Amino acid sequence: MLGRLIIGIIKGLVVGGLIGFGLLKLGFAVLPVWLAYIAAAITGVVIGLVAGKPIWAKDAKIEAGMKAVVGALLGAGLMFAARKWLTMYLPTEPLSQIGVMTKSEAIRFGYFPITSLAAIAAVLGGFYDADNTPAPEGEAKEEAKAPPAKAGPQKRIAQPAEDEFDEDFDTSADEKKAKK
Numbered sequence: 001m002l003g004r005l006i007i008g009i010i011k012g013l014v015v016g017g018l019i020g021f022g023l024l025k026l027g028f029a030v031l032p033v034w035l036a037y038i039a040a041a042i043t044g045v046v047i048g049l050v051a052g053k054p055i056w057a058k059d060a061k062i063e064a065g066m067k068a069v070v071g072a073l074l075g076a077g078l079m080f081a082a083r084k085w086l087t088m089y090l091p092t093e094p095l096s097q098i099g100v101m102t103k104s105e106a107i108r109f110g111y112f113p114i115t116s117l118a119a120i121a122a123v124l125g126g127f128y129d130a131d132n133t134p135a136p137e138g139e140a141k142e143e144a145k146a147p148p149a150k151a152g153p154q155k156r157i158a159q160p161a162e163d164e165f166d167e168d169f170d171t172s173a174d175e176k177k178a179k180k
Helices: 002-025 033-050 061-085 093-097 113-131 137-145 173-179
Strands: none
Touching: 002 033, 002 113, 033 061, 033 113, 061 113
């Protein structure tokens, strides 16, 4: 389970980082409030479609769709939390060296698209992947190998009680046919 959690966090960091980087390249070094919530909802949808059981897996369309809807709602809620409580300043010197912003700008963690969306997607991706517990290997293999059970003649396993013996056992086969 710990391995799936780490893989989900990595998926979230990649997805959220890429969406945030795309917004940064579009010129949004600090997201306006309306765009922040929309971007968080889109990030929640995307991570819901790829984390856990992805949408392209067999029999996963409904599950991935539900995760996407919940991811959109949770993404917006987590963006609220990020903008409210992740207010520490980022070091802007590395960002100024690559030409993203000037050295004088001060950007908070929850307001910067790459960091905020990556954190939101990492939380959601870790939750979705940790929640995706595969079936035990023994059960999956037995189900694949065993053909469906056929309805055959039923046999009595338990011994009959003594009061179940009646006079039918004393009669012959011809007399039984005559009774019916």
